[in-house]
Amino acid sequence: MRRRTFLLGTLALTACGTSEPDGTIRIAGGEPGGFYNDFAGLFSRLAPSPLTITPIETGGSADNLKHLREGGADIGLSLSDSAHMEPGLVALGRVYENYLQLVVLQSSPYTTAADLIGRPVSLGADGSGAALQGSRLALGVREEHYPLRNAVDALKAGEIAALLWSGGVPTPELDKASGIRLLPLDRFLPRLRQDYGKVYERVDVRMGVYGSPVDIPTIGTPNLLVCRPDLSTEYAGAVVRLLVGRAAELVPEQALGTQYLDVRSLIDTGKVPLHPGAAAEYRRLHG
Known part of the structure; x- marks a missing residue:
């Protein structure tokens, strides 16, 4: 068995051992036909019960940051250059390029x-x-x-x-x-x-x-999955477990063969600091 396959399988089992919070997380995605919209749809479909993740169609990075700023979304996707311009933002993980x-x-x-x-x-x-x-x-x-x-x-x-x-x-x-x-x-x-x-x-x-x-x-x-600092620790941890435990399935069609979620790159969020709850969950999963 390849090391990556073994690692993802092990992390999936670890992630699944934690009970998930109830409630709804709104994810600001992107426009139809685009990577963000596809990723948000996959994220929604793979949400573990009883958690619900609802995707929101948007214009893209800047629009997603506006949704977060104004409370219209709980988490969102953003290009890292756009995220760097938003004060007070925190990250849940680096996803794709x-x-x-x-x-x-x-x-x-x-x-x-x-x-x-x-x-x-x-x-x-x-x-x-x-x-x-x-x-x-x-x-x-x-x-x-x-x-x-x-x-x-x-x-x-x-x-x-x-x-x-x-x-x-x-x-x-x-x-x-x-x-x-x-x-x-x-x-x-x-x-x-x-x-x-x-x-x-x-x-x-x-x-x-x-x-x-x-x-x-x-x-x-790089693309980052970001949120406001006031996102609850429970929700931040649930998002990280989904990113890690279902990594192989969170690959939109347009990224197949070129990219995949990698355990090491998830925490590489550059100038945008990790949400404390996300950082704690990465430490719990990876040591």
Whole structure:
């Protein structure tokens, strides 16, 4: 038996040995077709009785943080760069990595981001992490802000020259949109790291994704599951047990083969401190 399989199985048994709190946790997810929405749905379906987890469709990271701030959600997903801007926020775990994807039509003449200067480009939906990252890239484009499905339609109709998306690979909504390709974004990484820190990483969208004949270098950003500090210790512990005990099942379709929840990376939340209840549960599970 592989070490990872054994470890996840052992942790699942350990996690299941603890009784779960009653009540409802609202998780702010994302827009339909996106990684956050899929993850929130899986999280909801795997909630252990008597706990109920209710997913909320949102615009993405910034919108999720607003829901937390205003009390419309109890926990939420956020790109770490967005989470770093929110004072008083705490984390329940680092989950996956988002890949920044600058998408054009296969038939278009554009080969670099510089070719898009002055042209209409959807830089993510309002309230999304892609919108924040798009503004930080400073592409010099004419900014539009469409949800992913609308952006794909606009791209195919020739209403925009490109769209920017932050999500897993392959993102199903993009994968089924034949005739697209990605532009490299790695040249922006040194400036982003200089201005905003090491939250941004070099990642490659592998050959074969969206039919690409080569790897496409781009920018990765960790996703965090976050909450307010006043989330109860019991709920924080229940969330950690779900993350650890059902790790192998909490992999959205668009992350299969590229990422999985890892025991070591769950506690690597960067500048956002762990919720005390989450930290205590990780210590109980892992020693």
